[in-house]
Every structure is written in structure tokens, then in C-alpha cells.
Amino acid sequence: MTHAPAPALFQHAIAALTEVLRLNHPADAALSRYFREHKQLGHRDRGFVAEAVFAILRHKRSLEALVLPQVNARRLLLAHLACHQGLDAKALEALLRHGEAELVEHLQQRWAAIGRGEDHFDPSGPLGLSAPAIALDLPDWLYQRLLAQYGAEETQALVAALNRPAPLDLRVNSLKAERNAVAAQLAKDGIAATPTPYSPLGLRLAGKPALSRHPLFMDGAVEVQDEGSQLLGLLLAPKRGEMVADFCAGAGGKTLLLGALMRSTGRLYAFDVSEKRLNNLKPRLARSGLSNVHPVRIESENDARIKRLAGKLDRVLVDAPCSGLGTLRRNPDLKWRQDEKSVAELNAKQTAILNSAARLVKAGGRLVYATCSLLQEENGAVADAFLAAHPDFVAVPVADILAAQGIELPGLEAMPAGRLALLPHRHDSDAFFAAVFERQAK
Numbered sequence: 001m002t003h004a005p006a007p008a009l010f011q012h013a014i015a016a017l018t019e020v021l022r023l024n025h026p027a028d029a030a031l032s033r034y035f036r037e038h039k040q041l042g043h044r045d046r047g048f049v050a051e052a053v054f055a056i057l058r059h060k061r062s063l064e065a066l067v068l069p070q071v072n073a074r075r076l077l078l079a080h081l082a083c084h085q086g087l088d089a090k091a092l093e094a095l096l097r098h099g100e101a102e103l104v105e106h107l108q109q110r111w112a113a114i115g116r117g118e119d120h121f122d123p124s125g126p127l128g129l130s131a132p133a134i135a136l137d138l139p140d141w142l143y144q145r146l147l148a149q150y151g152a153e154e155t156q157a158l159v160a161a162l163n164r165p166a167p168l169d170l171r172v173n174s175l176k177a178e179r180n181a182v183a184a185q186l187a188k189d190g191i192a193a194t195p196t197p198y199s200p201l202g203l204r205l206a207g208k209p210a211l212s213r214h215p216l217f218m219d220g221a222v223e224v225q226d227e228g229s230q231l232l233g234l235l236l237a238p239k240r241g242e243m244v245a246d247f248c249a250g251a252g253g254k255t256l257l258l259g260a261l262m263r264s265t266g267r268l269y270a271f272d273v274s275e276k277r278l279n280n281l282k283p284r285l286a287r288s289g290l291s292n293v294h295p296v297r298i299e300s301e302n303d304a305r306i307k308r309l310a311g312k313l314d315r316v317l318v319d320a321p322c323s324g325l326g327t328l329r330r331n332p333d334l335k336w337r338q339d340e341k342s343v344a345e346l347n348a349k350q351t352a353i354l355n356s357a358a359r360l361v362k363a364g365g366r367l368v369y370a371t372c373s374l375l376q377e378e379n380g381a382v383a384d385a386f387l388a389a390h391p392d393f394v395a396v397p398v399a400d401i402l403a404a405q406g407i408e409l410p411g412l413e414a415m416p417a418g419r420l421a422l423l424p425h426r427h428d429s430d431a432f433f434a435a436v437f438e439r440q441a442k
């Protein structure tokens with residue numbers, strides 16, 4: 001049973017939500033900043049605020065439709081507490097201003113009627129499209145794209161999964177630990193962990209325990225990494241002693257996995273244009289025990305240091321900058337922060353980076369293009385255009401690469417050869433896309 005927050009906590013939730021809803025920073029960064037500036041909030045209070053803010057971001061469009069015509073953080077929070085948490089006017093009494101008890105009653109009645117199919121969100125958009133988009137809490141442009149790609153039924157299931165919070169997945173560092181031993185150690189410490197369904201290195205935790213001070217984390221035996229992200233590294237499958245590049249390494253989520261798959265041998269370049277992100281890789285690298293990783297800040301995908309490596313690398317991963325719409329379970333603000341223009345800009349960047357990274361791959365070498373997007377234009381369309389422009393590259397069957405590692409993934413047979421699409425409603429991971437290519441000998 002959920003209880004109403006104390007009035008002071010309610011005010012904090014409104015203030016934090018107001019900051020986050022400006023949408024000019026990622027929600028998790030805006031929220032962390034709010035907590036840094038309000039140190040009096042304890043662990044449980046922060047939990048309440050974060051949960052409310054993220055739930056409202058997930059369901060912003062339908063909540064806005066409910067509280068119209070006056071949309072503000074206070075009314076959205078009341079609507080969340082009344083509709084999602086089932087708190088009625090009596091339970092919320094201590095928080096309500098004049099006239100708000102009626103508002104809460106009205107919201108609850110309308111919400112229940114919508115749930116029974118006796119009421120609906122107003123079909124205000126072109127062709128009546130807005131009504132389903134409001135119900136699914138998507139902007140119209142994104143709803144239309146998903147509908148065109150997946151059809152009405154699958155869009156429903158996909159978006160329902162995207163609108164639920166994600167579990168916390170860990171990757172076991174195979175250089176330092178073994179999955180069963182890690183699970184047993186976590187169980188001893190009261191943290192339930194089960195093996196992830198596909199990645200042989202993954203553990204899925206029940207709930208969201210704080211791990212940053214856990215010895216397994218501090219010693220680099222585990223890292224936080226969604227199972228889907230682990231599978232992308234496993235698709236590159238670098239071997240001992242190889243020359244490898246993680247072209248868009250960021251803070252190294254995949255770099256660390258690749259380095260461990262190489263058993264800390266060979267040479268693994270971690271390229272990125274962002275100094276800040278590469279700096280965030282450093283402490284993780286120190287924990288991991290890897291000595292084969294070479295972080296290099298590059299000016300752009302055409303940096304001279306890239307050109308010097310042309311034709312020399314065995315494996316190259318391009319984990320391209322993308323809309324991130326596949327991670328809406330964790331970053332629900334992205335659906336309100338991206339738009340058609342930002343996607344088009346990212347698209348041009350993706351093609352430029354992939355073309356440049358491909359030059360590094362030697363004959364017989366493997367290139368993986370990956371995103372955490374759901375959109376065909378950032379995924380299959382980029383891979384198709386790449387293949388059309390690069391006849392020396394061919395698609396490599398994903399099922400074979402995974403089968404060699406004992407991984408069986410449902411739905412692969414429906415994908416074009418050389419392509420992988422992970423989807424939250426099918427694979428219980430964030431949505432990821434990958435295309436695997438091999439360079440033919442001339």
C-alpha cells in the first residue's frame with residue numbers, strides 16, 4: 001500500500017520535477033544535481049522523488065492530457081499519485097489546496113473510465129493519431145514511425161515494455177570472477193541475482209540495490225551493463241592477441257567486455273571524441289584489471305591517428321551516437337528530448353563514422369555497427385547504405401556467431417542475415433540493433 005508523502009517531500013518532488021521537465025539536461029543528471037543541492041534528503045526520500053519523476057516522464061503525455069488545460073509539475077504529480085498510485089482525496093488531504101480534492105476525484109474517475117474503455121484521450125491530432133499516441137505516451141512523430149515499422153499490435157507490446165522500468169543487469173568480469181561464484185556471493189549479502197537468459201556473463205538483480213561500495217564492484221569483478229549491451233560485445237567476439245578498436249567507446253561499457261574477451265592481450269583502442277567520457281572510463285579500467293586498453297581522444301572520425309591504422313585491425317566496433325530511443329526504460333526523457341531534426345543530424349553522423357571506421361578493418365576482419373535505437377533510419381537503413389557503398393564488405397550471419405558461444409536468441413530467423421534486433425518485449429533487454437560485416441580479401 002502506497003502512502004502519501006509528507007508535505008515537505010511532496011514539495012521537493014514538485015521542485016525536482018520542475019527542473020527535470022525543463023528537458024535541457026538528461027533527467028538523471030538534472031535529478032542528481034537536485035539531490036546534490038538538497039543533501040537533507042535521505043535515501044528513502046530520494047527514492048520517492050526519483051520514482052515519481054521517472055514515472056511522470058514515462059507517462060507525461062497521458063498525464064498532461066488528464067490535467068489539461070492547466071499543466072504544471074504540481075498537477076502532474078497529483079495525477080500520478082491519484083491515478084498510478086491509487087491515492088484518493090482523503091489519503092492526499094494534507095497536501096491539497098482549495099479545489100484540489102475535486103480535481104483528484106475527477107482524475108481518478110476519468111482514469112478508471114479510460115481503463116474500462118468507457119472514456120478515451122481526445123483524438124486531437126491529424127487523422128485522430130494523437131489518441132493512441134497519448135495512450136502510449138509517445139510524441140506523434142515517434143508513434144508514427146514505430147507504427148510504420150512494427151504495425152499496431154507489436155507497437156502496443158513494444159511501447160508497453162519500453163514504458164516499464166528496467167531491471168539492473170550486471171556483467172561478470174571473466175578475467176576476475178565466475179558467474180556462479182558471483183551470484184553465490186551476492187546471495188550471501190542478501191542480493192538475489194539470476195543468470196540473464198542469453199548472455200553467459202550476465203546476472204539480473206531483483207530490485208535496485210546500491211552496489212557502488214560492494215566489494216565485488218570495487219574490485220572490478222562486476223560492472224553494471226544491460227544484457228543487450230553485453231550481446232553486442234559478444235557479437236564482435238574479439239580473440240586473444242588481436243588488434244581491435246572500440247570506435248565510440250564513451251565511458252567504456254563495451255570496451256571493458258571486449259578487453260576481457262581478449263583476456264587482456266593484444267591491443268584494444270578505445271576511441272572517442274569526448275574527453276569527459278573517456279575520463280569516466282579510467283576508474284572502471286583501473287578496477288577491471290585490464291592492461292590491453294589504450295584510450296585515445298580523437299578530434300573526429302577523420303583524425304590522423306585513425307588513418308594511420310587503416311587496414312590494420314582485426315575487429316572494429318562502432319557503437320554509434322544515436323537517439324537512444326531503445327533505452328526508454330532507463331531514460332524516458334529521451335522521447336521528449338529527441339525529435340525528427342535531431343534524429344536526422346545523428347543519422348548523418350552515424351554514416352560518416354561507420355564509413356571512416358570501416359577503413360581500419362583488415363581483409364578478413366570484422367566490423368560491427370550498433371545502436372541503442374529503435375528507428376529503421378538509424379539502424380537497417382545505415383547498414384543497407386553501407387553495404388551498397390562497400391562491395392568489399394559482406395554480412396556475417398549473427399546466429400552462427402552467437403551459436404559458437406552457446407547463445408540461442410529467439411527471433412533471429414526473422415531478421416535479415418547479419419542483423420540483430422533486440423527488443424524489450426521479446427528479449428527483456430533494452431532495444432539494440434547490430435549489423436555484422438566482414439571485409440573480403442581483395
Ligand SMILES: C[S@@+](CC[C@H](N)C(=O)[O-])C[C@H]1O[C@@H](n2cnc3c(N)ncnc32)[C@H](O)[C@@H]1O
Binds near residue numbers: 353
Ligand atoms: C552510444 S555512445 C557509446 C557508449 C559506449 N560504447 C558504451 O558501451 O558505454 C556513443 C559515443 O560516440 C561518441 N562519438 C560521437 N561522435 C563521435 C565520432 N565522430 N567519433 C568517435 N566517437 C564519437 C560519443 O562521445 C559517445 O561517447
